[in-house]
Amino acid sequence: MALALQQLINGLTLGAVYGLIAIGYTMVYGIIGMINFAHGDIYMVSAFIAVTGFTLLAAFGVHSVALALFVVLALAVLFTSVYGWAVERVAYRPLRGSARLVPLISSIGMSIFLQNLVQLTQGARVKPIPPMITGGVDLLTVDGFTARLSYSQILIVLVTVALLAAFTWLIQRTSFGRRQRACEQDRTMTALLGIDVDRTISLTFMLGAALAAVAGVLVTMYYGVIDFYIGFVAGIKAFTAAVLGGIGSLPGAMLGGLIIGLIEAFWSNYLSAEYKDVATFSILILVLLFRPSGLLGRPEVEKV
Amino acid sequence: MLRLAGVHVHYGPIHALRGIDLSVRVGEVVTLIGANGAGKSTLLMSLFGQPRISSGSIVFDGEDISRLPTHLIARRDISLVPEGRRVFPRMTVLENLLMGAATADADHRETELARMYALFPVLRERLQQRAGTLSGGEQQMLAIARGLMARPKLLLLDEPSLGLAPLYIKKIFHTLRELNEEHGVTILLVEQNAHHALRVAHRGYVLQHGRIVMSGSGRDLLASAEVRAAYLEGGQRSAPC
Numbered sequence A: 001m002a003l004a005l006q007q008l009i010n011g012l013t014l015g016a017v018y019g020l021i022a023i024g025y026t027m028v029y030g031i032i033g034m035i036n037f038a039h040g041d042i043y044m045v046s047a048f049i050a051v052t053g054f055t056l057l058a059a060f061g062v063h064s065v066a067l068a069l070f071v072v073l074a075l076a077v078l079f080t081s082v083y084g085w086a087v088e089r090v091a092y093r094p095l096r097g098s099a100r101l102v103p104l105i106s107s108i109g110m111s112i113f114l115q116n117l118v119q120l121t122q123g124a125r126v127k128p129i130p131p132m133i134t135g136g137v138d139l140l141t142v143d144g145f146t147a148r149l150s151y152s153q154i155l156i157v158l159v160t161v162a163l164l165a166a167f168t169w170l171i172q173r174t175s176f177g178r179r180q181r182a183c184e185q186d187r188t189m190t191a192l193l194g195i196d197v198d199r200t201i202s203l204t205f206m207l208g209a210a211l212a213a214v215a216g217v218l219v220t221m222y223y224g225v226i227d228f229y230i231g232f233v234a235g236i237k238a239f240t241a242a243v244l245g246g247i248g249s250l251p252g253a254m255l256g257g258l259i260i261g262l263i264e265a266f267w268s269n270y271l272s273a274e275y276k277d278v279a280t281f282s283i284l285i286l287v288l289l290f291r292p293s294g295l296l297g298r299p300e301v302e303k304v
Numbered sequence B: 001m002l003r004l005a006g007v008h009v010h011y012g013p014i015h016a017l018r019g020i021d022l023s024v025r026v027g028e029v030v031t032l033i034g035a036n037g038a039g040k041s042t043l044l045m046s047l048f049g050q051p052r053i054s055s056g057s058i059v060f061d062g063e064d065i066s067r068l069p070t071h072l073i074a075r076r077d078i079s080l081v082p083e084g085r086r087v088f089p090r091m092t093v094l095e096n097l098l099m100g101a102a103t104a105d106a107d108h109r110e111t112e113l114a115r116m117y118a119l120f121p122v123l124r125e126r127l128q129q130r131a132g133t134l135s136g137g138e139q140q141m142l143a144i145a146r147g148l149m150a151r152p153k154l155l156l157l158d159e160p161s162l163g164l165a166p167l168y169i170k171k172i173f174h175t176l177r178e179l180n181e182e183h184g185v186t187i188l189l190v191e192q193n194a195h196h197a198l199r200v201a202h203r204g205y206v207l208q209h210g211r212i213v214m215s216g217s218g219r220d221l222l223a224s225a226e227v228r229a230a231y232l233e234g235g236q237r238s239a240p241c
């Protein structure tokens, strides 16, 4: 019972992180109808910025966790949204209008480039940082096992909920959100109404990147270890989450993230931790085969 | 106000417009009629650079707009209500209207919204309904209202009566006339429904295979035997204005 509760907590935490990354996939897909395969690496870059940032701040004697977190988040969001913008400019915009596979390949190219860049400059070894937020709340003890909700888990969930609320408001209620949704539905028509479609697409890439950046910082703080490969793995899982929830759907991305997080947590605990990734990939294949529109997605074919 | 000179448009190997000369003066209603595939929609869309013209010039309000990006052309006082309405189906009626004035300030938006409610009372009752669930006629009115939200001096309409019941057609043409006469909006109207179009229009052009083959006042074209034979057979009796 306590063990299950613990897995529930761990799964939800992990799922929140996947959900944040999945939103970037889903938004970019929504607006240009293509998967941005360089998206997972944004999360990895952000994690490296976090490690470097936290280490430097500690070296300069900044001991306030809140301050360090704030500075690092700001830096990570800034850097990665510039990177998100650059990916769109370099890998997508020049290829707009060409066959669908072409920008896909160029985004994979961007991803490999970034992974190798980080591997070269940062080394291939795992990077650790000392735990920043320790402690937590003991919830339940059964047969000597105590389910524990750590403060960093609380932080991750709170930040995710806040971001999600802000994001939903942005998309549903603001003029930028209307433009964004209009571009999703009919880009030519949106341009005919005087809206700079390219700029809206750029902003979408940047917003998606910013969310992935937050996820990267949170994970670094949570696990305390990162390497240059985490972007690929987390990227594929978040991508699966986006597909499972229904690619193009914001609530779907979050729901998909939570489901993947939970499955992963329970699977590693009750079945096999080594094969936990198998679970995610099986889901990806099953969803693609049997319900390509996902849980909350709309079918590709629309009545006109 | 609008002047096209020697405009050519190609879609790859297809030569869709072959040297168009056309002008619209301030305060006019001008109609463009022609058979399916004549190039009418292409002409309207090319004014916005979708597609770009391969040669010629498009001058609006004294400025050559043929090289401007689409969204900057749209920010001039010119609005297009495109073929097939193209309302945003998953946005509400209100959101669609707001998109029409997305680049304007709040004051402008409120004034225009009030004007659209007066012009199209049905829309006001449906503000929170998704545009995709409106009837065809309601969608057409929404599309026109969205086009008007930007307060254009020149309104371009591509087959606003397409697929609509006679009652709606009547209403739409009535609205267009009102816009022109009372609000001073200049109109360039593409229509299959030549009979209606020529009756509201001051002047008309006939387009055939990408060329203008005839032009003149609405009345002259209505009376012309060729136009009658090609575009008016049956139309006269089925939907009197």
Ligand SMILES: Nc1ncnc2c1ncn2[C@@H]1O[C@H](COP(=O)(O)OP(=O)(O)OP(=O)(O)O)[C@@H](O)[C@H]1O
Residues within 6 Å of the ligand: B011, B014, B016, B034, B035, B036, B037, B038, B039, B040, B041, B042, B043, B083, B192
């Ligand atoms: N995107 C496109 N790609 C290739 N050819 C096109 C494209 N759009 C239009 N055409 C061609 O250009 C010609 C003119 O088409 P256009 O849509 O302008 O005709 P239209 O006069 O508006 O016809 P309708 O009355 O049926 O709407 C047609 O032969 C059409 O097949």
Ligand SMILES: [Mg+2]
Residues within 6 Å of the ligand: B040, B041, B042, B083, B158
């Ligand atoms: Mg047409």
